[in-house]
Structure formats: structure tokens, C-alpha cells
Amino acid sequence: MKNRLKVLRAERDWTQAQLAAELEVSRQTINAIEKGKFDPSLPLAFKAARLFGLSIEDIFQDGTSS
Amino acid sequence: MSNPKTGVKDWAASKAKTTARLGYWTAAWVATMAVAAFGPRLIWDFQTALTILAVLVNLGTGFGMVAATRTYLRTLDELQRKIFLDAGALTLGVGLVCGLSYELLEDIGLISFEPEIAHLVILMCLTFVVGMIAGNRRYR
Numbered sequence: 001m002k003n004r005l006k007v008l009r010a011e012r013d014w015t016q017a018q019l020a021a022e023l024e025v026s027r028q029t030i031n032a033i034e035k036g037k038f039d040p041s042l043p044l045a046f047k048a049a050r051l052f053g054l055s056i057e058d059i060f061q062d063g064t065s066s
Numbered sequence: 067m068s069n070p071k072t073g074v075k076d077w078a079a080s081k082a083k084t085t086a087r088l089g090y091w092t093a094a095w096v097a098t099m100a101v102a103a104f105g106p107r108l109i110w111d112f113q114t115a116l117t118i119l120a121v122l123v124n125l126g127t128g129f130g131m132v133a134a135t136r137t138y139l140r141t142l143d144e145l146q147r148k149i150f151l152d153a154g155a156l157t158l159g160v161g162l163v164c165g166l167s168y169e170l171l172e173d174i175g176l177i178s179f180e181p182e183i184a185h186l187v188i189l190m191c192l193t194f195v196v197g198m199i200a201g202n203r204r205y206r
Contacts, residue, residue, distance in 0.1 A: 024077035025143035032145055032205040041144050 002061045006034045008052050023047055036063075077143070084134070084141045091127070091134040098124040145205055153197030161190040 009019050016034070020027045023044065032038035040048070040060075049056045101109075102120040110116040139147060165186045171177045 021076070021078070026078075026146060028202075028205060029143050029145040037205050038145050038148075044144060 001039045002036065002063045003033060004059050005030070005048065008054075008059065009034075022051055077141075081141045084138045088131070088134045088138045091131040095124070095127045095131045098127045149198065149201035149205065152201050153194050156197040157190050157194040160193045161186060164189055 005019075009016070014022075016027045016030045020030045023030070024047075025044065029038065029040075033040055045056050045060055048059055052059065098120070102117075102124040105120050106112045106117045139150065142150060168181045168186065172179070172181055
């Protein structure tokens with residue numbers, strides 16, 4: 001699964017640690033999601049969407065779709 | 067402690083608290099295990115009542131440690147929980163397979179000594195540590 005987490009974070013000038021604190025996860029988890037090594041659960045994806053004021057589809061995209 | 071921007075409770079602080087609590091319970095369990103193991107011989111000369119009490123305290127502390135582990139798991143985030151549970155599953159599998167094979171070795175005469183449970187515990191601890199390191203490296 002692809003995601004725009006890194007871009008959205010950079011637009012707001014947030015560090016991984018700041019985003020992690022907002023989402024109540026570890027910085028390791030934010031890093032793993034940004035690198036595409038770990039797919040977040042639906043509740044965490046919703047939480048990120050709420051934080052950025054976007055829909056889940058605006059942040060996360062199915063990596064297999066064109 | 068709260069996040070100044072959102073007011074949400076600091077997740078890291080609550081995790082640190084449950085980690086410390088798990089550490090205390092584990093230390094208490096090891097200490098009560100030592101008392102139950104060495105107390106009868108070295109302190110109270112095999113008095114049955116005291117020995118039973120020591121074993122019961124050790125069992126109770128052990129269950130406290132299990133409950134503390136459960137609470138600790140709940141405060142981990144989803145990636146950390148996955149790494150922990152993957153390492154736990156690996157440990158369970160290795161412990162079961164190697165433990166039964168180790169027991170079998172004596173039954174079929176391939177080793178002359180009686181298998182020690184301590185050897186299995188050491189293997190399981192090492193397997194868990196390796197599993198945790200591998201999991202953390204994978205998601206680094």
C-alpha cells in the first residue's frame with residue numbers, strides 16, 4: 001500500500017516524532033508506514049485522516065491499482 | 067502528561083509506566099522463585115507450611131506478572147504489538163518442537179542425562195530475544 005504520509009507531514013513541517021505523538025504511536029511505526037514496510041490498521045488510518053483533515057483515500061492508496 | 071496541541075494523554079508516558087510495572091512484577095517473580103527454590107533448604111529447614119506458602123506466593127506473583135504483560139501489550143502500538151506477538155509465536159513454536167524432541171532424546175536412549183527444564187527456558191528466552199531483534203530490524 002502506498003501513502004502520502006511523508007509528504008503531508010513535510011507540508012506541515014512536522015517531525016516523525018511529532019506525528020507519532022499526535023497519532024499515539026511510536027516513531028518507529030510512523031517510519032515503517034512512510035517507508036511502506038507496515039500497513040496501518042483501519043482505526044489508525046482513520047485517525048491519520050482526521051488529523052490531516054482528509055479522507056483515507058487521499059492518504060493511502062492501493063499499491064496494486066494503476 | 068498531555069499533548070499541548072490535541073490534549074490527548076501522552077501515549078509514551080503511559081507505555082513507560084506499564085513497562086516499569088512489568089519490570090517490577092518480573093523482578094518480584096524471580097525473587098519469589100529464588101525464595102521458593104532455596105528457602106526450604108537454606109532458611110526454614112523444609113517446614114511444609116512455609117514451603118507451601120512460598121510456592122503459593124511465587125504462583126501468585128507469576129500470575130501478577132502475566133496480568134502485567136497483558137496490560138503492557140495493550141499499551142504498545144500496533145507495530146510494536148505485532149513484533150512482540152511474532153516473537154512470542156516463534157518462541158512458542160520453537161519451545162514446543164525442541165522441548166518435545168529434547169524429552170524424546172532420553173526416552174530413545176540418545177542422551178544419558180535427564181533433560182532439564184532450565185535448558186528449555188534458556189532456549190525460549192534466547193529465541194524470544196532473537197525474534198524481537200529480527201522484528202525490530204525488519205521495521206527499522
